[in-house]
Amino acid sequence: MIKVEGLFKEFKLSKKQKQENGTTDDVYRAVNDVSFECKPGSIFSLLGPNGAGKTTTLRMISTMIQPTRGSIEICGIDVVKNPNEARKKIGFLTGSTGLYERLTPDEILKYFADLNDVPKADFEKRKEYYYSLLDMHHFRSKKIGQLSTGMKQKVSITRTMIHDPEVVVFDEPTSGLDVITAENIIKLIKNCKEQNKTVIFSSHIMTEVDLLCDDLAIITKGKLVYKDSMANFRGQMKADTLTGEFIRIVNEA
Amino acid sequence: MKKIIVIAKKEFLDIMRDRRTMIRMILIPLLVFPLIMNIVTRVQSSQAEKQAEKELTVGYILNGQSKTSIERMSRMPNYKFVEFKDTTELMSSIVADKTDIGLYYTHTFQADFDSGYQANYVTYYRGADMEDYDRFSTLLDKEDSVLVDNRMKSVGEEYGFIEPTSVREVNLSSLSEIIGKYAGGILPYIFMAFLFMGCMLPAIDLFAGEKERGTLETLLTSPVNRAQILIGKMIVVTSIGLMSATIALIGLFVSLNMLDAGSDLMSAINQILSPKLILTLYLLLVPLAFFFAGVMIPISVYSRSYKEAQSILTPLNIVMVLPAMAGFFPGVELDYTTAFIPIVNVVLATKAIIAGNADMVLIAITFISLILLAALSILIAMRQFGKESMVLR
Numbered sequence: 001m002i003k004v005e006g007l008f009k010e011f012k013l014s015k016k017q018k019q020e021n022g023t024t025d026d027v028y029r030a031v032n033d034v035s036f037e038c039k040p041g042s043i044f045s046l047l048g049p050n051g052a053g054k055t056t057t058l059r060m061i062s063t064m065i066q067p068t069r070g071s072i073e074i075c076g077i078d079v080v081k082n083p084n085e086a087r088k089k090i091g092f093l094t095g096s097t098g099l100y101e102r103l104t105p106d107e108i109l110k111y112f113a114d115l116n117d118v119p120k121a122d123f124e125k126r127k128e129y130y131y132s133l134l135d136m137h138h139f140r141s142k143k144i145g146q147l148s149t150g151m152k153q154k155v156s157i158t159r160t161m162i163h164d165p166e167v168v169v170f171d172e173p174t175s176g177l178d179v180i181t182a183e184n185i186i187k188l189i190k191n192c193k194e195q196n197k198t199v200i201f202s203s204h205i206m207t208e209v210d211l212l213c214d215d216l217a218i219i220t221k222g223k224l225v226y227k228d229s230m231a232n233f234r235g236q237m238k239a240d241t242l243t244g245e246f247i248r249i250v251n252e253a
Numbered sequence: 254m255k256k257i258i259v260i261a262k263k264e265f266l267d268i269m270r271d272r273r274t275m276i277r278m279i280l281i282p283l284l285v286f287p288l289i290m291n292i293v294t295r296v297q298s299s300q301a302e303k304q305a306e307k308e309l310t311v312g313y314i315l316n317g318q319s320k321t322s323i324e325r326m327s328r329m330p331n332y333k334f335v336e337f338k339d340t341t342e343l344m345s346s347i348v349a350d351k352t353d354i355g356l357y358y359t360h361t362f363q364a365d366f367d368s369g370y371q372a373n374y375v376t377y378y379r380g381a382d383m384e385d386y387d388r389f390s391t392l393l394d395k396e397d398s399v400l401v402d403n404r405m406k407s408v409g410e411e412y413g414f415i416e417p418t419s420v421r422e423v424n425l426s427s428l429s430e431i432i433g434k435y436a437g438g439i440l441p442y443i444f445m446a447f448l449f450m451g452c453m454l455p456a457i458d459l460f461a462g463e464k465e466r467g468t469l470e471t472l473l474t475s476p477v478n479r480a481q482i483l484i485g486k487m488i489v490v491t492s493i494g495l496m497s498a499t500i501a502l503i504g505l506f507v508s509l510n511m512l513d514a515g516s517d518l519m520s521a522i523n524q525i526l527s528p529k530l531i532l533t534l535y536l537l538l539v540p541l542a543f544f545f546a547g548v549m550i551p552i553s554v555y556s557r558s559y560k561e562a563q564s565i566l567t568p569l570n571i572v573m574v575l576p577a578m579a580g581f582f583p584g585v586e587l588d589y590t591t592a593f594i595p596i597v598n599v600v601l602a603t604k605a606i607i608a609g610n611a612d613m614v615l616i617a618i619t620f621i622s623l624i625l626l627a628a629l630s631i632l633i634a635m636r637q638f639g640k641e642s643m644v645l646r
Contacts, residue, residue, distance in 0.1 A: 011642070012642070062474045063473075063474060064470060064473045064474055064641070065641045066641070083478075084476045084477070084478060085476070087474055087475060087476040088476045090474060092470070092471065092474040094467075094470065096467050097467055097468075097470065097471055098466040098467030098468040098471075099466075099468065100263075100267055100466075100468060101466070102267050102270040102271060103263075103266065103267060103270075107263075107266065111259065111263045112471075112475060114259040115256060115259055115260075115472075115475040115476065115477055116475060116476055117476070143270075159471070
């Protein structure tokens with residue numbers, strides 16, 4: 001369960017940034033009074049154009065940065081007051097996630113399992129589960145630097161899930177990936193839903209959203225401009241296509 | 254603590270597999286001194302051999318004087334004496350590098366010598382080839398001694414009459430004392446230079462490198478706080494730095510041993526490298542390594558890429574290592590002022606220990622001031638690493 005209430009994030013602007021942005025404001029408000037809830041067993045999609053505030057929101061949820069105002073609860077844990085406890089519940093994956101090139105998948109997974117205090121037996125069981133699910137056995141001992149993008153993505157997926165998080169945060173998880181590699185992510189997101197996990201993912205690809213999500217919110221210029229179920233979104237559409245409707249809502253905001 | 258160990262273990266494994274770091278941190282420090290010493294001694298000895306084997310052409314103008322001296326000197330191996338008619342011809346030949354040395358006897362040389370006056374000759378040489386002239390000077394000095402001896406005998410006196418005193422020098426300083434005074438600064442300098450370089454690459458790789466590769470975000474969402482991440486990584490940075498410096502010293506020691514095994518110099522060096530010195534050196538260098546890491550890490554955290562961090566940290570190398578040269582100057586010693594100057598204090602303290610005149614109060618001041626400095630730099634590093642504007646820049 002993710003509960004976001006009255007979330008704000010402001011970044012201080014340097015003189016140079018003010019000049020570049022043509023503003024006299026001392027701060028830039030990247031997220032402006034955002035509230036939503038994501039329920040277990042459902043997939044919540046945060047949609048928005050580039051620079052809308054999606055990544056900033058997801059970074060706050062996953063405790064990487066702190067909100068200026070507002071609150072975030074992960075499974076009832078306040079992420080600002082108790083970030084380490086919240087982190088144990090979170091799995092975080094982005095399309096640009098890097099891996100340690102000089103380590104092997106086995107070593108990387110062990111590292112993150114140890115950081116998450118995963119008991120040895122659970123670690124082995126989970127690792128084998130994902131190795132089989134994603135067909136990873138043949139490259140488990142190869143260094144990451146020798147793997148293809150698809151193989152790396154599989155390692156990233158397993159790394160995200162190794163501590164069996166209750167909440168999984170995907171920040172544009174398929175960006176820059178080919179369709180075959182992106183398919184693994186889609187598979188993972190569906191798998192998370194089946195396991196009754198809370199899933200939030202950001203995207204601007206409507207086909208992906210259509211395929212996966214149960215609820216969605218559209219964010220632009222830091223503000224939520226739409227928030228409802230995917231079924232209602234489809235039902236209330238004024239444009240011909242999902243993408244057209246998304247563009248219409250963003251433009252009218 | 255467990256998380257810090259997990260992070261440090263992983264970082265060790267990761268960095269040990271980085272060929273670039275390993276070459277610069279382990280292989281170069283290990284091989285640099287044996288290689289340099291080997292090349293220098295080979296070049297030096299081959300140059301000296303060549304010089305001794307080279308036939309020196311000495312042009313002379315007798316000016317009607319006796320040829321006895323020339324005949325005596327020409328019996329020496331690797332000398333060729335050629336007679337010239339006038340000085341212009343002789344000088345041109347020397348300038349053209351056809352003749353190495355010129356010797357001109359004045360027309361009254363023999364008469365002056367026989368009358369008990371000072372007999373004169375002129376030597377011509379090229380200052381650019383001083384080694385040739387030095388070699389010939391030795392021969393000429395020998396010939397002069399023969400002439401002095403002959404003259405003394407002609408008046409019935411011994412050589413000692415003209416050289417009334419003879420000095421036998423007895424040096425009561427131990428070799429380690431002399432090394433401590435004049436070369437004692439080199440040891441901590443080498444140690445410090447390699448310590449700095451040893452800390453630099455891991456400091457860049459573990460922070461700016463991780464940021465550039467996109468792995469930092471994942472780490473920040475793991476249930477470890479930033480202080481634990483920082484300390485875990487810092488342990489690796491300082492350990493690699495200390496390892497690199499230790500390997501450089503081993504390389505230096507091995508190459509000196511190969512060069513001069515069983516000599517007085519080696520036994521003095523063995524005496525200098527006592528367990529007490531090594532222990533004190535490490536006691537001072539561990540906080541210094543943390544200080545170096547504490548300076549480098551905020552820069553690395555601030556940098557967007559490996560390259561950016563490297564371009565800022567490389568010039569810093571000079572700022573950090575330059576004060577270490579304080580130990581090269583014999584007059585600069587550890588006192589109540591220098592004991593508070595980081596880097597300088599470590600060099601001077603080590604030098605004092607080597608020379609055997611270390612003041613324990615000053616060593617304690619050095620140690621405490623370094624600990625405080627290291628703590629301060631760790632705090633600054635922690636603050637910087639805690640800033641999201643820095644980490645996610």
